[in-house]
Amino acid sequence: MRKHYNFTGAYALYIEQLIALKQKLGYKYTSAQELLFRFDRFTIERAELSPGITKELSDAWSERIGFESDKYRQRRIRILVQLSSLMNDIGVHSYIPVFPKVHERIVIPYIYSQTEIVAIFKACDEVQISRRLMNCYVIILPALFRLLYSTGLRINEALALLDDDINLDQNYLIVRDSKNTKERLIPISESLSSVCKEYLQYRDMMPLNRDKNYFFVSLNGSKCKSGVVYGWFRRILLDAGIPYKGNHQGPRIHDLRHTFAVHSLAKMAEEGTDLYCALPYLSIYLGHQSIRATNGYVRLTAEMYPELLKNVNVVCLNVFPKTEYHESN
Structure with missing residues (x-):
């Protein structure tokens, strides 16, 4: 439930x-x-009585x-910039502060090989626990990590999925709680759908009082937390x-998303697809706000599979500035 603030x-x-x-x-x-x-x-403590943000x-x-x-x-300063800008727009003169420089950490994506992906799936299938814990997440691991790699979902998007968001008869899922607040429909493969159905068979055998009908839950029915999944x-x-x-330096869970994008582009290039025609579709699939964020994956694919992309116009790779990767991409 969202907290309500009373501004006075x-x-x-x-x-x-x-x-x-x-x-x-x-x-x-x-x-x-x-x-x-x-x-x-802060303004109340300073006894600010009239609107109009001053430099002081x-x-x-x-x-x-x-x-x-x-x-x-x-x-904090960005919030003040937004407030001052709005006030100026409606005729209340306000000072707009200058942003301080912040050096953000650049993340270098780790792209898993096909062999490593197979090894991860095998480890998920074979993991064992030494004692029974009803808040354990072991039941979700095979389906969750296959879903992350096969769809490129962010971990929080996957854990927010409800039963009604996943249609395993027609093989698609709907992402409603996304980073950019954009609802999107994602088709899934028959093999992923089969894994999810198998997970449901085991999950529904448990006497659970599930939290809000989340698709991925622990053995006691509670929603899974990303920190525990890490x-x-x-x-x-x-x-x-x-x-x-x-x-x-990872490897990170989020790198499964990067790997999905690179492996998808490599597969399309191998099949002779024009990557820059396909790029907008991949951008929508990933839930990016713009194609600029997706463009960086073309560079990664070109670096990892130079033979596959040798016929792609090199000029196209420089349409956008070199991409810096962050965990939220």
């Missing part, structure tokens, strides 16, 4: 207008509301708080004989 400061009216505008544009804007509430309290108020809000990270400080994935990598490098 001098900027309450404009804060509520900003939230309403963002939500009408399709943004969830939930974490931003918490920051706006903090700004509302902006500088005070933008000061680093304790040991907060650069990234979190930038989020722990299981470390064990799967170990059993599959895939070294975990650590220090942000």
Whole structure:
């Protein structure tokens, strides 16, 4: 359930207008509301009585708080930029602060080989537990990791799937709770559908009181948490004989999404498909906001399978700037 914030400061009216505008544009804007509430309290503590954000108020809000990270400080300042911009647009003069520079960590995708993917599936099928724990996730592992690789879903998108979101008779699923708030329909293969049906047979034999009819649940029926799945994935990598490098070098669960994209492009190139005609379809399939994010996978595919893409116009690979990868892609 979303928390409701009661804004009472001098900027309450404009804060509520900003939230309403963002939500009408399709943004969830939930974490931003918490920051706006903090700004509302901040203005009350400073006894700000009339609207119109001054440089003094902006500088005070933008000061680093304790040991907060650069990234979190930038989020606070971005919220003020959005509020000031809206107020200027409606005729209330407000100072717009300058963003501080933040050096984001660049993630180098790890692309699993076909042999490693097979080893991961085998490890999922053979994992055993030493004692019975009703909050254990072992039942979901074979279906979940096959689903992640076969569809390119983000882990949180997969764990948010409900029973009604997956049609195993017509072989498709619907992603409703996505990063970019875009609902999308994804076809799935007959083999993946069979694995999911087998999982359901075992799951439905359990005397569960399931949490909101989530498709993937632990043995006690509760929704699975991504943090716990990450722990299981470390064990799967170990059993599959895939070294975990650590220090942000992976391999990560999210790399299954990168691998899906690269393997899909390689397969299309092998079949003679024009990749730049296929790219918009892959972009929609992955739930990207723009084709720019998807374009980076063409570069990766070209690097990994140079013989397959030797006939692709090299100029096309430079249509967009070189892509930097982050965990949210």
